[in-house]
Amino acid sequence: MKNPANYQPLTPIHFLQRAAAVYPEHTAVIDGDRRYSYAELYRRCRRLASALRGRGVGRGDTVSILAPNGVAILEAHYGVPMAGAVLNTINTRLDAETVAFILGHAESKMLLTDREQSDTVRKALAMTSSKPVVMDIDIDTDDPAAARGELLGGKDYETFLKEGDPGFDWLWPEDEWDAISLNYTSGTTGKPKGVVYHHRGAALLALGNLLSWHIPAHPVYLWTLPMFHANGWCFPWSLSINVGTHVCLRRVDPGSIHEAIRRHGVTHLCGAPIIMQFILDAVETLGRPSERVVEMATAAAPPPAATLGAMEEAGFHVTHLYGLTETYGPAVVNA
Amino acid sequence: MKNPANYQPLTPIHFLQRAAAVYPEHTAVIDGDRRYSYAELYRRCRRLASALRGRGVGRGDTVSILAPNGVAILEAHYGVPMAGAVLNTINTRLDAETVAFILGHAESKMLLTDREQSDTVRKALAMTSSKPVVMDIDIDTDDPAAARGELLGGKDYETFLKEGDPGFDWLWPEDEWDAISLNYTSGTTGKPKGVVYHHRGAALLALGNLLSWHIPAHPVYLWTLPMFHANGWCFPWSLSINVGTHVCLRRVDPGSIHEAIRRHGVTHLCGAPIIMQFILDAVETLGRPSERVVEMATAAAPPPAATLGAMEEAGFHVTHLYGLTETYGPAVVNA
Numbered sequence: 001m002k003n004p005a006n007y008q009p010l011t012p013i014h015f016l017q018r019a020a021a022v023y024p025e026h027t028a029v030i031d032g033d034r035r036y037s038y039a040e041l042y043r044r045c046r047r048l049a050s051a052l053r054g055r056g057v058g059r060g061d062t063v064s065i066l067a068p069n070g071v072a073i074l075e076a077h078y079g080v081p082m083a084g085a086v087l088n089t090i091n092t093r094l095d096a097e098t099v100a101f102i103l104g105h106a107e108s109k110m111l112l113t114d115r116e117q118s119d120t121v122r123k124a125l126a127m128t129s130s131k132p133v134v135m136d137i138d139i140d141t142d143d144p145a146a147a148r149g150e151l152l153g154g155k156d157y158e159t160f161l162k163e164g165d166p167g168f169d170w171l172w173p174e175d176e177w178d179a180i181s182l183n184y185t186s187g188t189t190g191k192p193k194g195v196v197y198h199h200r201g202a203a204l205l206a207l208g209n210l211l212s213w214h215i216p217a218h219p220v221y222l223w224t225l226p227m228f229h230a231n232g233w234c235f236p237w238s239l240s241i242n243v244g245t246h247v248c249l250r251r252v253d254p255g256s257i258h259e260a261i262r263r264h265g266v267t268h269l270c271g272a273p274i275i276m277q278f279i280l281d282a283v284e285t286l287g288r289p290s291e292r293v294v295e296m297a298t299a300a301a302p303p304p305a306a307t308l309g310a311m312e313e314a315g316f317h318v319t320h321l322y323g324l325t326e327t328y329g330p331a332v333v334n335a
Numbered sequence: 336m337k338n339p340a341n342y343q344p345l346t347p348i349h350f351l352q353r354a355a356a357v358y359p360e361h362t363a364v365i366d367g368d369r370r371y372s373y374a375e376l377y378r379r380c381r382r383l384a385s386a387l388r389g390r391g392v393g394r395g396d397t398v399s400i401l402a403p404n405g406v407a408i409l410e411a412h413y414g415v416p417m418a419g420a421v422l423n424t425i426n427t428r429l430d431a432e433t434v435a436f437i438l439g440h441a442e443s444k445m446l447l448t449d450r451e452q453s454d455t456v457r458k459a460l461a462m463t464s465s466k467p468v469v470m471d472i473d474i475d476t477d478d479p480a481a482a483r484g485e486l487l488g489g490k491d492y493e494t495f496l497k498e499g500d501p502g503f504d505w506l507w508p509e510d511e512w513d514a515i516s517l518n519y520t521s522g523t524t525g526k527p528k529g530v531v532y533h534h535r536g537a538a539l540l541a542l543g544n545l546l547s548w549h550i551p552a553h554p555v556y557l558w559t560l561p562m563f564h565a566n567g568w569c570f571p572w573s574l575s576i577n578v579g580t581h582v583c584l585r586r587v588d589p590g591s592i593h594e595a596i597r598r599h600g601v602t603h604l605c606g607a608p609i610i611m612q613f614i615l616d617a618v619e620t621l622g623r624p625s626e627r628v629v630e631m632a633t634a635a636a637p638p639p640a641a642t643l644g645a646m647e648e649a650g651f652h653v654t655h656l657y658g659l660t661e662t663y664g665p666a667v668v669n670a
Contacts, residue, residue, distance in 0.1 A: 210546060
């Protein structure tokens with residue numbers, strides 16, 4: 001059957017509109033010294049959508065981003081589809097040749113690129129068939145390890161946002177089966193393959209994350225999982241549903257994880273098994289970061305019993321998930 | 336856009352299949368002395384669907400039920416749509432003339448009717464234009480207040496179930512916009528008006544109930560809200576998602592509510608404001624029924640501050656909702 005003419009397509013970007021309307025003052029994101037409330041995040045995402053439209057990005061066009069976890073890539077998860085466009089997050093660990101292949105295959109119209117990625121991106125842009133408009137994400141970080149490569153684009157991200165209208169009447173998808181994002185597999189068995197997510201699937205998996213992990217209202221969620229990885233298993237969208245706080249780390253290491261949990265009262269995090277090792281290392285030297293039990297979800301192979309036991313002793317309850325890029329992230333949970 | 340040919344329509348009846356697969360032994364329903372696990376409930380619902388098909392009930396046909404909260408009306412929420420049919424729950428407080436109007440307007444092919452309703456139903460059947468096959472829900476209750484009227488149909492519900500196959504390969508909706516239920520408004524301003532729920536809406540509201548009320552895994556849910564009222568706000572379907580236990584009361588009064596909470600460790604209930612008065616009355620004479628805080632959701636006008644305060648003191652946390660038959664139950668929550 002055709003969908004009714006007046007139906008409301010399922011889309012996860014709508015969740016942000018609601019969060020901003022109901023909890024405008026609640027902290028949406030913490031990224032280093034920067035903090036934005038839901039009202040602010042929503043305005044910035046509308047600015048991004050509006051600025052993209054102003055630069056000619058239209059329905060179905062691809063916008064790529066190469067950035068570590070932070071405000072910009074979170075905003076791209078809303079602002080890009082709010083322009084009717086398709087978000088293509090690129091793994092920051094890829095080499096220039098692979099990035100060039102992806103930019104070309106995705107026919108990217110615009111590329112947002114963090115200065116940490118400048119070397120790779122400069123080389124990739126010289127090799128790719130697509131000629132995206134480039135904007136630099138130029139964060140003034142006090143992290144001495146954060147390389148700040150050359151500026152490649154005409155403008156930096158924050159200045160680009162100013163081109164946009166914070167009250168922009170963003171574009172709903174015309175249909176819930178429209179694409180919201182385009183993720184490339186890692187190319188283990190050949191060229192990376194593109195996986196297209198639709199608004200409906202992203203909305204349902206974002207809801208499913210909360211239900212299958214039983215996440216209550218207002219979680220404080222630590223980003224150790226890269227958002228470029230299967231759209232962070234849809235958690236960039238999940239948190240708007242129950243109005244949580246995204247805590248972003250530019251660099252993931254034992255000390256920064258420990259400090260973030262302690263300082264911001266983190267309640268939930270997802271990560272690869274290596275993150276558990278980071279946590280255990282930090283607990284050994286710095287003690288437990290939280291008096292409350294912290295919920296952690298991990299994918300890949302089932303963690304060994306010894307690791308699970310050590311994590312429990314360190315104050316972490318571990319849930320084991322499994323998924324694929326092709327399944328919007330976690331498709332199976334160990335209940 | 337047309338839905339893809341191979342898409343999986345959203346439907347809440349699928350939630351039961353998953354609950355039975357993942358938690359077969361978990362108690363699904365407690366109704367007096369009867370208890371069924373999720374595996375048993377799922378088998379009984381498939382029996383019902385199969386038995387309905389065997390009696391010629393087909394896609395889009397209406398099956399009506401007149402029954403207090405209990406196993407039969409819960410099963411009807413799954414078994415009827417599993418036959419491809421549309422569930423029509425009828426308010427047990429209506430007079431014979433209104434019941435006759437509904438049966439006729441709904442063109443009911445079958446009517447499941449509790450013996451408590453025999454007087455009304457006998458009169459209604461004499462007046463209605465539709466000639467449904469009648470099955471009696473004949474529960475051997477030790478409740479002396481439970482009137483057991485005459486048997487009206489050819490068979491009782493339990494015997495009818497035996498006509499069905501517990502392994503029946505139930506019918507998915509062909510389309511998620513297909514009807515799952517038909518509820519009539521109370522007719523305050525004229526004849527009752529039929530409201531059709533589709534599978535998609537019921538699935539989404541069933542999910543929304545858990546998310547907006549932040550219900551964790553395995554709630555023990557007390558039925559004081561009638562399931563005939565807007566399909567119990569979709570809670571008959573919600574509980575299969577996070578694998579909760581339905582506690583049914585044939586008769587709702589202060590003593591039975593108190594006893595059920597105490598005995599079964601109820602964690603959640605929904606009800607009209609009068610239920611809060613019942614609870615407060617019971618607490619006054621019998622004390623607090625639970626050491627844990629019990630979550631209660633109530634609709635209608637906002638409860639007075641004094642009532643909320645008294646409920647809190649009695650160990651209940653009250654959430655205020657609002658909705659309509661036309662919105663599948665609660666559409667708004669006081670966040």
